[in-house]
Structure formats: structure tokens, C-alpha cells
Amino acid sequence: MEEREDAMSIAVKICGLKTPEDAHVAIQAGADLLGCVFFPPSPRNVSAKQAAEVFDMVGDADVLKVGLFVNPSDDELMSVLNQVRLDLIQFHGDESPERVEEVRQTFGLPVMKALPIETTEDVEKARTYDGVADRLLFDAKPPKGATRPGGNAIAFDWSLLRDTQWTVPWMLAGGLTVDNVLDAVKQSGCKAVDVSSGVEAEKGVKSPELIEAFLKAVKG
Template identity: 45%
Template sequence: MDVKICGLGTEQTVDVAIASGASHVGFVFYPLSPRHVGPSHAGQLAKRAKDQRIKVVAVTVDAGDGMLDAIIEAISPDMLQLHGKEEPWRIDEIKDRYGLPVMKAISLEGADDLAMIDEYADVADRLLFDAKAPKGSALPGGNGVSFDWSILRDVKGDWFLSGGLSPENVGAALEVCNPGGLDVSSALESAPGVKDPDRIRAFFAAIREAEAA
């Protein structure tokens, strides 16, 4: 199973995520987020991951071509994650422009929201299912809230599960649905935007425990 630790911002936490078993590391390029990193700093962090053959994901929110150009030049990501309101035509446009795989985040609350899958399944290389942002939140993701994972039980394909995952509940999530990947961010922090190495290690320990069970 793929595991992406998202919103990393220091060399130490990148190294801990890799040593713990991350397949992907995500860097957030969204100024409203406490996890936002500039392209130059992200480039230094991305190199540490690439040296270990770990996939680098650039996470953006309704980014224009100018911003994407700067991100790609700085970190040469393996994948772009679009976490805003990007429509299918925009995904096609981005894939044509950059030649990179795209993962599209879809915000879910109930089973009715699954209808959005059909809109994106044929254009995005992977889908990521996240919880809808709480009212008043400026962030489309990384809010530390989850949703009813059981609505994904019959969803086919190779998708990531996100939204409120933590060392305490990831085992339950894996019992309920069968994701191809897990994406985690805020639950591994000691403060907004500050990843806790011990929480990162605990998350992977919980995954191993769930898989063994």
C-alpha cells in the first residue's frame, strides 16, 4: 500500500517519513495553509526524497500555469496533486502542458458525493478522497476531519484515502475500506504545520499492526 506523508517542511521530518516507510512525500504550495513551503525550500527537501527514490508530490489549490511552472522547475515532482475546484478540462490541460501524472482530490461527506467520481475517473491518473472542509475553513484539506469511510467500500480503482487519518484510527479505516494508498497530514503534527517525528513513526506502526491482524 502506498503511504503519503503530506505537508512536510523540514529535513528531519522528510527523513523520518522515508525511514518509516513512506512511498510518497507531499509538499504543499498554498499560502493560506500552515504547511505552505516556497519552491526553493521545497526543492531542497524534494532532493532528499529523490535521493532515496521516494516519489515527490506537489500539492496545489487552483494554481495557475505561472505557479505550476515555478513549482515544477524547483522540485521536478513525480506527480501533481490538485486539491481545489479544478474541473476535468483543467486536468487535461495540465497533463498536456507538463506531461506529469495528476492526482485529483475529491471532497466527500456522504454517498451522494460519489457521483463526482465519474467526472474525474477518466482524466485523473489517481483519485484522492478527502473529507469536506468544515464551514468557515480556508483550507480544502488538512483540516483533521474524517468522513464515513464505509461509502468507499465498493469503490473500485487505485485511490488514496485521506481526511482525519491518525495512528489511532488508521486500523479502523483499513477494516472498513480497501484503499490503494493512505494520505495523512494534520494528525501527525504537534502544532499546525509542525510534523511530529514520533507521530509519523506511530502511524506506520499502526499500519503494520493492522496489516498483521
């Protein structure tokens, strides 16, 4: 019972949404954050118009709308923000702490920085963003030759994060599925998880059944 109570307090982000229907499923199943990807090489890439339609499903629900960008220019950010109301910008590229702060000041929105983790050294490197970004997201390092920095269905050693202390909230990502998410929570000590490929029927296509099953596994 204690493990179930711990699981129920975990926040869940469903990322890479492309249709209002999938967003509706995620909201109804208890998602806390919804993410759309603005990165053309990704099979989950959407236009600002598509994202606006996805996020329209949120309505009055207590759900954060997240836009994922990879090394965007100010013009690229503005192009999306002129059409889409985001609650949180997610940076998933090589953005520096200075760039994170610049965007926070320029656009007046909180920023979550995704950081690739493979070793203890990577965890320590991530600390340069702690207190600069509003949130951190720890993801697996992409394989060599990968065209995307995330969404590669790869996990890392979750125990690297166990008992680490951070001044801002953080989220776990990378290869999470309905079968391993509770183990990931237990090993890492995370309070929030982010899933994309783990709830897909095929690359870039969400499965309503897997979205529901994932949220049920985490939320109970």
C-alpha cells in the same frame, strides 16, 4: 495475521512536509509518497526552495515526490516546476476534469485529484474524474468557513467507499491518525492513505514520533 498482511500492502503518503529532517524520518520509516504544499493559506505552505530541500532527501529511495496545489495557474505551476522535480501534481481545489487533462498534457506529469466526500452523491460526482486524473484522493468536505480545502483533521464515513470500483488508483485522506488508520483501511477498502495533520505536534509542525508511529501502525 491476515489483517496485518493486508495492512502491510498499504501505501502511505506523508503530506505537508516542511523540513528535510521530517522527510528523512518519513523515508526511513517506510513512506511511499512525500508531499509538499504550495498554498499560502495553509500552515504547511512552503516555497519552491524549501520543497527542493525537502525532496533532496529522497535521493535514490523509491518514493514519489508530490506537490499539492489549489486552483493554480500555469505560471504558478511553472514557477514551482522550474525549481522542484515532482513526480506527481496533486490538485486540491475546484479544478475541473478539463483542467486536469490540460495540465497533464501541458506539463507532462501525472495528476492526482482530491475530491471532497460527505455523501453517496459526492462519491458519484467523483466519477467524472475517474480515468481523467491518474489518481484520485478522497478527503472529507471542509467545514463551512474553512480557509483550506484539506488538512482540516476531519474524517468522513469511510464505508461510503467500500466495494466501489475505480479505473485508477485511489487514496484515502481526512482525519487519519495512528489510532484510526487501520479501521479506516478496513472500512473503506483503500490501498493507500494520506496523512498530514494526524502526524503533527501542532498545526503545521510535524512530529517525528507520530510519523514513525503512523507508518509502523500501517506497515507493521
